[in-house]
């Protein structure tokens with residue numbers, strides 16, 4: 041890489057402006073002299089991840105035996121659903137309607153969380169997958185009674201393949217801890233979108249519609265006692281409620297797999313980082329969550 045100290049001030053300013061332009065466009069990896077095949081690197085990591093031992097998914101969610109999460113475990117291979125195959129591959133990308141149908145079919149065909157993860161990894165109907173490094177499916181304990189669903193992975197989540205590991209995730213961990221929850225022991229976490237939108241832009245309604253069948257099936261298969269929608273996009277998509285500051289903190293229900301699950305919306309930690317005064321509202325929501333779960337508080 042050229043030594044920028046050899047440049048005159050005008051050239052340095054121009055270079056800095058160019059780098060800022062790239063950063064704002066979502067390009068956040070430096071280019072090196074020699075080409076790096078990052079697909080090969082992530083394939084090797086994925087192979088290593090799959091060969092590590094994993095705690096089995098409980099047949100039915102158990103309250104007394106927290107299971108460490110897969111995310112990092114071996115997932116049984118399943119045949120991708122027919123429609124997913126139909127949209128994967130040759131020629132023009134599928135129409136949004138075809139992609140939504142394919143997503144519904146692929147999600148419905150999965151009968152375990154591992155199968156759903158595999159179906160998602162095989163799904164080619166959402167363009168976000170082509171720019172993301174990883175599919176971010178889940179984190180926490182599959183045996184947890186409470187499931188938190190956020191919006192979409194950011195840069196750190198995309199690099200690690202786990203939801204909520206960046207600054208927002210660290211605040212979410214502190215919010216959980218405030219009522220005695222711990223993501224690896226008794227909380228389960230996912231997003232409505234499993235692939236990072238480039239430059240962390242807001243996912244489009246079309247992208248949300250394509251990914252929605254997968255998160256709905258994930259909730260159904262996880263079957264939590266309480267669903268917590270974290271932030272406005274999750275609340276609007278899953279609960280159909282607009283105006284997060286008004287609807288947060290109210291107990292409602294979410295219909296999944298023929299049963300009603302208790303549900304609540306709360307403020308997104310990214311919002312709380314920007315508006316610390318709103319933390320007192322989130323604190324109230326956490327107390328309600330703790331109460332529903334019967335946590336000592």
Ligand code: URA
Pocket residue numbers: 190191192193194197202203204205206208209231271310
């Ligand atoms: N914000 C989200 O909504 N989800 C993540 O995983 C990270 C940040």
